[in-house]
Amino acid sequence: MKENQLGNGPCYLRTTSMTAEQDEDLLKAYLNMAPSQTLKWLESGKMPSEQDVEIQGTEPYIVGGHTASGYWVNTNRETTIRRLYAAGDVAGGCPQKYVTGALAEGEIAALDIIRTLESERSDSTVEETESLLDEQTAQILHTYENIRNEDHAAFSIEELEEAMQKVMDEYAGGIACNYQFNERQLKLADEKIDQLIRLSEQIAASDMHELLFAYELKERLVVCKSVIAHLRSRKETRWHSFNENLDYPDTDDTYFKYLNSKRIDGELQMILRDIVEEASYEHTDQ
Template structure:
């Protein structure tokens, strides 16, 4: 649908059923991107004088409310694997604020939005005793989630949005509204016969997501949205340092980045061999690496010398293992979004082990290879999230980052926590806040 709007334009080429998995970067300057066909065994090397990344954030890092078969029934689209983040991290781009995760407050089980209830009919957050608790903790998204967690932990749960007593007209309007945006919620009301005017709506938090449009995680960008990789621009959920821009802000950011990219290209000297592969050696290494997954025998295994037996892994098994690690040790639902330096250290070690195992996966067809690449993208983002959570030694955003070793906020941490991969090691950097009205360049 989106491609149709531009497909007929003679100056635009649209490539569909193609999965971009890495950048072509030479001397910290963007030269294009690598991609594979989803249906055919083809690796593409795409030459480009500038690249704009707008791939969205990362879902599926943490164990969700509905694990197992339904693990991708979630608030944020499951096809947002953190690919744009991962490509930037691996390339050595400076990234920012991955510790500011986003957790949505949703209707229990259906993961339907709560804002329509809170704003549309003025529904208050109440506990099982009927007490309104939202003002006690605050009204930002993180505070609403935090308050719900604490009320449950202290034995006053479950928690609800108070809808009992709304008018029949409001009840019908809510059913229509949710039928449009979250049908499962309306179906639940109809199946049970308990619509919102006769039964309060139970609420819960989701698992954490990494989304720069709601929070501030993503590429460290200049005012014109250029990353620290020359010629690489970012917009939307992948552009960091600009929280709460949401969809309309992302559109504006896309326009800013596109115009800046065009200006950047205009300032370049005409290349001598633009249509040729930017780096043949690098491209050959990528092709060999991909073929390793396709040629690896399905019967191959990892032998554990201690156990004296072979272990077999699938993408799904490693993905679920990753989500378990992040949930238990890096502040997921199961740990009430809490973590400590010790738990993060454990998480980092386990994610490293899963990365090693992911190199021994096999793909029988191209779609399976895409799944392997998506898993590896999530694992790369997990490493950055863990490193950032450990680096910010305070609790600034309750639930979004609940540091049990440092439960309070501090003015000393009025700064950005950034990172950059250098020589295989993720180094943490600290940057001052960019004040309102300031122009920021790297």
């Protein structure tokens, strides 16, 4: 990225030093994961050993399998909501877990679920809880029906999705600003995402598949709000090159902590937690 900014682009991965045998291996490796790349090499008639591969940075993702983003869990992968567990890409605190980590976390959560349910299986729901659950279900159903029956939608799902991606790209450290951001931009990003959330309350879906797209937009907007709040609250730059906070360009020891968040009465509250040193962690203040 820096090379491109300095005018030295495009950037390549040197593959032309490879042998024909390595070509074969690479084609096979990609067939096992991203077959279209193999097809593209074959189609172009030029193997990687004959032509360097141009590379570029992707847009940012939120992925607990690679970074530490996600649910705050105890060692058994139970979240701060009782009997709700998280494993894999949605579980936080365990970066670089990849495929085996996802399998391992699924197993750890499953074993604790068995322990919990086998010891407290017969706990029956009280009537009051039942009626609250019925109310929640009715409310959710109502939202589905509203989207299905909306006939005054001002914007399509796709238009709002594009607007959201543009806001995040330009004001929350996307490719357009070389993954850099400052507080003024993030404040604007937050306001604009709020605006889009209001507009998304009037989207329409003509069938069940579109209802899925409507929800995918809504959930992305919810996650955007949290990403922006987190970027704003870590007033330092800890992970250089892919997370440059231009107002706080240095690492600051005050932020050698976990930055957590929790929605209370519709507002995101930020929580700084000390680094866990113990071999086992249990939620104590929920």
